Amino acid sequence: HIAEDTSDLLQHVKFQSSNFENILTWDGRPESAPDAVYSVQYKTYGEGEWLEKEGCQRITRKSCNLTVETGNLTELYYARVTATDGTGRSATKTTDRFNSLQHTIIKPPDVTCIPKVRSIQMIVHPSYTPIRARNGHQLTLENIFQGLLYRLKLRINHTYQMDLEGKQREFEFVGLTPDTEFLGTIMICIPNLFKESAPYVCQVKTLPDRTWT
Template identity: 85%
Template sequence: HITEDTSDLLQHVKFQSSNFENILTWDGKLESAPDTVYSVQYKTYGEGEWLEKEGCQRITRKSCNLTVETSNLTELYYARVTAIDGAGRSATKMTNRFSPLQDTNIKPPDVTCIPKVRSIQMNVHPPYTVIRARNGHQLTLENIFQDLRYHFNLRINHTYQMHFERKQRKFEFFGLTPDTEFHGTVMICIPNLFKESAPYECQVKTLPDRTWT
């Protein structure tokens, strides 16, 4: 009995996760026949049952949002996709063990840069996630990662930049030259899990000094 190799139907089944928004993605055959359909199942590691993801059964797109189904941060998960092409050939592939805590990427923070005459203030907005506590309260990254830090950086000129690391979301760089352009960045860092967001960047100019000298 010769089993046909159908691995070309389905590749790279994996979770793409940012701030706990967990999207299952995969690739099909390069010249994937339009009539290839995909069905998604998921399960919690250590449990027996594979569960069908409603809304991702016999779909033609190559992604499926499993955020709700994988929202328990203390659990570990698997997902798998079954592809069936027009000729009835099928293939099933599974993800690696998915840990929301370890595997989610951190999005850049949302920041407001406020220029003053001799300083620039940077206010990071609360980094909300899609995760809710039992009481329905929306959790921020700070609630989830106790060791979360913000890295504030201000480039003064080509050779000199100021850098501060803090738990608080607000920081002000003082002692700046009025009416001058500066480049600021803010990153989120989670040392324990070696996570670092891409930087939020702002180009901002201090206000002119209108005081009489």
């Protein structure tokens, strides 16, 4: 009996996680199985039972939100997808071992850049995650990662750049030329876990100096 090749039904089953929002995604070749439906299960590593993800049974889309089901930061998880086409052919594929603390990607921070005459203030807003504390409060990245810090750069010109870094959320680049354009970038860094967000970029112009000289 030759096992039927069903690899075209299902590929690249993996978690895509950013700021602890954990989405299971997969691919399937639509031209070979236009009527395929997908069912998702998940489990905790080390346990025997696969659990069905409600709301992702016999779906036609190729993603499923498992944020709640994989929300324990110190736990390790697996998920798997079963694809079934109209002729009854099916394929099942399992993810790699997943832990959101290790695998989540950090999104750029949300920042307000405030130009003044000879300085630019940058206020970093908290990055909320779907993770909740026992008291129900939504946790921010700062709550979750003790070592989190912000790294800021202000490009002055082609050769000169100012750098600031710290755990606080308010920063100010001072000693700038009035009425001049600057490019600021702000990143979230978590050194002990080798995580760094893409930069938030703000282009801003210092105010003209209207004081009588």
